[in-house]
Amino acid sequence: MPQLPETIEIRPCGPLDTAIRPPGSKSITNRALVCAALADGRSTLAGLLASEDTRVMIDALRKLGVAVGIDAATCTATIEGCGGRIPAAQADLYVANSGTTVRFLTAMLALASGTFRLDGTPRMRERPIGSLIAALRSLGVDVASEQNNDCPPVRMVASGLKGGAATIRGDVSSQFLSGLLMAAPYARSPVSLAVEGELVSQPYVRMTLAVMAAFGVAVDGADLRRIAVPLAHYRGTSYVIEPDASAASYFWGAAAIAGGRVTVEGLSRTSLQGDTAFVDVLERMGCRVERGADQITVRSGDRLVGVEADMNAISDTVQTLAAVALFAEGPTTITGVAHIRHKETDRIAALATELRKLGAGVVEHDDGLVIAPGPLRGAAIDTYDDHRMAMSLALVGLRVPEVVIRDPGCTAKTYPEFFADLARLTRSSHL
Secondary structure, eight states: OOOOOSEEEEOOOOOEEEEEOOOBOHHHHHHHHHHHHHSBSEEEEESOOOSHHHHHHHHHHHHTTOEEEEETTTTEEEEEOOTTOOOOSEEEEEOTTOHHHHHHHHHHHTTSEEEEEEEOOTTGGGSOOHHHHHHHHHTTOEEEETTSSSSSOEEEEEEOOOOEEEEEEOSSOTHHHHHHHHHGGGSSSOEEEEEESOOOOHHHHHHHHHHHHHTTOOOOOSOTTEEEEOOOOOBOOEEEOOBOHHHHHHHHHHHHHHOEEEEEETOOTTOSOGGGGHHHHHHHHTOEEEEOSSEEEEEOOSOOBOOEEEOGGGGGGHHHHHHHHTTSBSOEEEESOGGGGGSSSOHHHHHHHHHHHTTOEEEEETTEEEEEOOOOOOOEEOOTTOHHHHHHHHGGGGTSTTEEEEOGGGGGGTOTTHHHHHHHHHSOBOO
C-alpha cells in the first residue's frame, strides 16, 4: 500500500472529462470471503479489493485455518473452503476498525468448536455489537462483550450454532443481520431471524442475500422483517466482485463540483450495491446522469440546487453529498442516518465541525444535518481516522483553494490508491 505524507493539499481544477473503474467493493469482498471460507470446495474471487478491511478479514480467516491465496497482480483470491467446519480451536483475532470483519466473524465463529477472542483499535472498542451478541446467545452460543459494554473485545466459547429463533436490532447496523444470515445455513436446526425496529441500510442486506445465492444458498428475502434461513452448504465457485459504489460516489461528486463529465465503469442499474443510487440524488440537484449497461456517467448541469434527502439506504455516501452541498444554491437537508454516529467516527458531528471550517452553516440533528452554503474558504481538514471523511472532503479542494487533508493515509482502510487516482483524474493534488 502507498505511503502518504501527513497532509495533502488539493489543487482546484477545471472541468473534468474522464473515466475510472474504482477498486472492488469492500462490502462484497468481505461477504464473498466469508461464504467462500465456509463453502465446500475451492472458490476464486476476481476483482478483490486490497485494503486494510479486506486484509484483516483474510488474516483472520488464515488464523482460523482457512487457506487463502492472493495474487496481487491480478486482484484475485483463491480460497479452499472448510465445508462449514472451522479448523482452528483457538484464535485471538485482530480486526483493526473493520465493522464488517468483527460482525461477520463473530457470527461465523459460532459455528466453530473452541475459544476465540476478537479485538481491534480503540475506536473499534466503542462500536456496538451487543445486539449481535444477544441474538447469538438466543441461538445457543456462549459469547460476551469482554468489558460488559456491548462493544468489542468479544469472547466466545463456541460449540456450534444450535439454531431456532432470534431477534436482531435493525437500527444500529445492518451488519448484525448480514453476519447472522451468512452463518445460519450451518446451524444444527433452521434459523428464523426477526428484525426489531427500523432496518437501516437495507440494500446491504439484499447484497448479502445475493452473495449467498451466488455461492448456492437461496434465502427468501422478500420480507426483510422476518427471514427464515434453510440448512444448506455453500458451494465453491468463481465469483467476480463489482467495483466499489461508495468509492464511485467521490468521482461522481467530483463531476458535480468541478464540472464536466466522469464515467464510472463496471457499475449499472442492476449492481448489487445500493450506493449507485447516489447518482439519483445528484440528478435531483441538477446533474445529468447517463446509465449504461456497464457504466454510469455524471455530467454537471447549469447549476446545483440544494435538496432534502433521506440517506438511510445509502448512508456511506452522506459525506460525499455534504461536500457537493457546499456548492449548491440553497440548503441541503440530510435525514435518516442516526446510525452513522457509530461508524469509524461520529460522522454527523465530524461533518458538522469540518464543514463549518470551510465556511458552511450547519445545523446538526440526531439523525442528520442541514447544510447551508456560505462563502467558502480553504481549511486544514481533520479526518478522524475515517477514510470517508478524507475522500469526500478532498473534493471541496477541486473548487476551493488551500484545502488540506490531514492523515490522508486513513484511506488505506478501503481505497489505498484514492489520492493517486484523484490526482491522475484531476491533476489536482500535491502528492
